[in-house]
């Protein structure tokens with residue numbers, strides 16, 4: 234019998250009991266991480282990583298671990314190392330079947346493209362076309378390219394640069410107009426697991442966007458990942474006050490972006506042609522900028538190359554005026570830094586007399602090594618060049634020779650000891666190619682994205698080539 238006199242006592246007991254039950258969770262340690270791998274079970278924002286550990290008794294299993302052919306034994310240990318629900322060969326990360334050898338059409342309407350390889354050497358291709366920004370990724374189980382449309386606002390010419398991280402997840406830099414069309418946004422789109430998200434790395438008036446001034450150019454933005462996987466993006470901006478063009482670098486630092494102007498064109502006659510960014514193992518940025526100038530006495534274009542490397546003391550830079558060296562040609566340039574932080578550069582072009590120029594450049598001495606192509610080739614014109622290194626840091630250069638007859642071809646050069654060996658890969662595609670994007674897989678096979686575009690024909694297309 235509860236007497237009225239004891240009611241306050243009973244009430245206090247009930248309140249105290251409820252407080253105990255409600256407080257149970259708060260009394261546990263805020264992060265339950267039995268194996269000490271930084272991931273809790275249950276998931277907790279108080280752990281080093283907020284995601285749930287799928288096996289809290291095994292530090293080699295968590296959402297941050299890799300299950301991958303590049304991580305020895307993780308594809309045969311009968312564990313779901315990366316907590317995605319798939320064990321060993323069930324996990325697509327343990328498959329390395331590449332696309333078939335030869336050339337495949339990716340999209341007959343694409344106009345510019347960028348290729349990168351994941352840790353297993355499987356390709357992803359980001360490209361732009363009339364349907365927007367698209368991403369095509371090779372699925373090694375289904376043995377098909379899978380397509381995703383990422384941004385409808387980015388129609389046709391918005392620049393695109395792709396890299397894949399250690400987990401094979403894509404990072405893409407590109408530009409798009411705002412809804413009212415008054416400004417341009419630089420967008421970093423990236424996928425984590427299966428979730429795409431985006432961040433704006435730059436925003437400026439439409440009049441400062443060089444992509445609208447030079448829609449056909451293929452390399453007006455370049456993305457590279459730091460050793461910790463953070464994106465850095467180099468791009469051009471028009472400067473209305475001085476009527477010239479500046480190169481900018483945006484870097485993701487923590488939760489924000491830091492952007493700075495690296496260089497500006499020597500004078501307003503120099504237009505942006507290409508920028509190429511590569512981050513070395515120490516996390517330092519290397520940039521190659523290709524300014525184009527009409528060489529008045531011959532009517533040909535020529536280029537000024539600007540190379541800058543970030544060091545602890547700031548930027549160290551070099552400028553090489555190819556106009557002064559009477560190399561009257563410019564159809565592209567490309568930079569890559571190898572595992573020893575050595576930069577490798579290629580430059581290509583064709584003059585009005587059908588002389589083709591394809592060079593490998595030693596960055597210490599600015600010494601140009603000509604890569605032997607037919608010097609006089611009626612009606613021919615180089616349609617872009619791209620450099621990459623294999624896992625042994627050996628440089629390769631991909632290029633495209635457009636000809637008016639049926640002999641256009643995709644070519645590849647490789648350095649063999651102290652000389653270069655160049656040859657055709659595919660001569661079935663015809664002319665009007667304007668850009669190539671090369672990467673080498675761990676087995677030394679070349680993977681190339683090719684972009685075809687001509688405003689007047691009109692013709693377009695993005696292709697993929699895989700070498701033997």
Ligand SMILES: [Ca+2]
Nearest residue numbers: 270272286289
């Ligand atoms: Ca754990």
Ligand SMILES: [Ca+2]
Nearest residue numbers: 288291292294
């Ligand atoms: Ca674990």
Ligand SMILES: [Ca+2]
Nearest residue numbers: 307312314321
């Ligand atoms: Ca495993």
Ligand SMILES: [Ca+2]
Nearest residue numbers: 300313319324
């Ligand atoms: Ca797995």
